[in-house]
Amino acid sequence: MAFRRRAKSYPLFSQEFLIHNHADIGFCLVLCVLVALMFEATAKTAFLFILPQYNISVPTADGELVHYRCGLKDSITILFYIFIAIILHAVVQEYVLDKINRRLHLSKIKHSKFNESGQLVAFHLTSMIWCLYVAVTEGYVSNLRSLWENYPHIFLPFQVKFFYLCQLAYWLHALPELYFQKVRKEEIPRQLQYIVLYLVHVAGAYLLNLTRLGLILLLLQYVAEFLFHMARLFYFTDENNEKLFNAWAVVFVVTRLITLTLSVLAVGFGLARVENQAFEPEKGNFNTLLFRLCVLFVVCLSQAWMMWRFICFQLRRRREYWKEQSARQRAAAAPTPFAKQQSKPVKRESGYHENGVVKAENGTSPRTKKLKSP
Template sequence: MAFRRRNKSYPFFSQEFLIQNHADIVFSLVIFILIGLMFEATAKTAILFIQPQYNVTTQSPEGEVTFYHYGWKDSATILFYFFIAIILHAVVQEYLLDRVRMPHIITGSQRSLTRSVALLQKVNRRLHLSKSKNTKFNESGQLCVFHLVSSVWSFYVLLTEGYLLHPSSLWENYPHVHLRFQVKFFYLTQMAYWLHALPELYFQKVRKEEISRQLQYICLYLLHISAAYLLNLSRVGLVLLFLQYVSELGFHIARLLYFTDESHQKMFDLWAVSFVFTRMATLTLMFLSVGFGLGRSENQGLDLEMGNFNTVLIRMIVLLLVCFTQSWLLWKFIRFQLRRWREFRLEQAVRKKTATKQPLRALKRDSLGHHENGVLKAENGASPRMKKLKSP
């Protein structure tokens, strides 16, 4: 199985060999874990990597219900889906983004797969991106797929768990130690995806100028998702992740459209509205749930065994962390919008200058004379004298 088109072979254990074949190496590790399920001696160890652990079965009016809580064994499950995320990243890169950006590498048999892919290739055949834009194109393509899947998945979880219809359930009966399977699995895969983004900076050969920017939002996602999971704020975290992913999905769609045609600017305006709304909704929800909801809860105090972190100090740290992050994002957004506004004003000024120069040039030509039967005539009707050409 080969994810990358190999134009050149490299020596074993070299950096280029690792970068070129990292998806195949990780795929071999996944197969090795799956083979462990086939034998009784290794099945108990292999299942730690695939299935979420720490399940508890309780009785309810509907029957037996299985809940989950977290523990150190979750690291094995995160590691397995960390490998799966690397494989899926390589699949999207090889079979979607590279095909769109370089349609000439597709063979004749592959062109007849679907009409939609062929149409996408035809639209994007004009792409000639620089290294910086190429990095952003790959980044937006990958994140567009991830944000679309995650936003639909999180919305489905919120809908089935009833958090949207009953907002007070976000803070009532805290601590929310016991999670349903789909909630815990969602958090584990989210942490696995953002952890996989760290080595992908090396595998994708991201430019040094882009590494710091990407490290910032990767670390912020890991910090907020891990904090919501470990502090048993999973319900609030689900709502915030849904809002964030929908907003980011709009941004990356707008950026992909901009790379195909730079005249597509309206999607950025729609994203700007959703971005401001997301920041305001995030701050409102955090103050409502953590500041007021948990603040008025009777279950106050720190209890590590029960998973209760409802203290004034922890609530203040959480609120300050979220407020700092949202303020930083708004500051970057304002700088981005000001830069766009300045570039737009500069472009308008250049257009006005070129528009005023063109009538002056036409006026100068008319003052010299006029054309008659293909010959330039002066104002007195005489033809101008022809200059002799200099010999080379």
């Protein structure tokens, strides 16, 4: 982490220097923003990086309630939290995952997948708890009608907007991390797929004012992904431990069904009954028939794609399982060299045995051979 001693130094501004010190560089930039808060001349600019913008005070019976809208200045805040995500990524990698990897002695391929799952377990667990807390405190779980009532949801509570900014920052930081972590070329397309998928869904829910529905769908998705990456971590420590994969398979199918049901209920039926159905981008209203069909198409397409990958994954696991079982059965059925030696017929001398002495057919003892003296 920052200011730690390194066994090897690299030339300044070189590629290796950037890769091995990217977390320290990000830490210095974050520190500059925090120092800027101490001076009156720069404090106003520093707040653009740290706090969400476009706040509006809404008068209520108990006083004033502060809400937030989305805008271009959010990109500045997201940029700041990208550096925060890079620093946290390096902390988890160096102080947790690297120490575990030294004990496990994994191969290069398993080492890369272990690091990927370890990072995502930490992120999914944090996001799952945070998402559940926001959904419960804002009343989205107790009142499902709030997912589509009073659309468009332009004014967001602080915790909802901050949650979406942090989500966008994390998935955007995952793109340069592919370079910083030296991910193998074979793994980059697979990781890019789910990174882009998350960015499209999170950014779409935030910009199209579907934040309430997006929050619940993210909660469902993070529960399934958390179980999957936990199962991978346990599998890397012990390859015979596959029970969590079975639990994940059940949760994955259930979350796909709930996701499709909620999407059709909220977008297909809920928004269709909202009185204001007009295309007004300046007011944040996109509630038209074409908009609803596009949203449902994207959601259904992504769920079908994930289900297809899930089926292929399960079929591949079954093939590997049956191949391993058949190999074990062949190994058990094949006679061992010792068994072959024992199965050879023993050549017996002619005659019969009597009191341990071989008798000839005519009752006389066979003539013993005389040994030559050395």
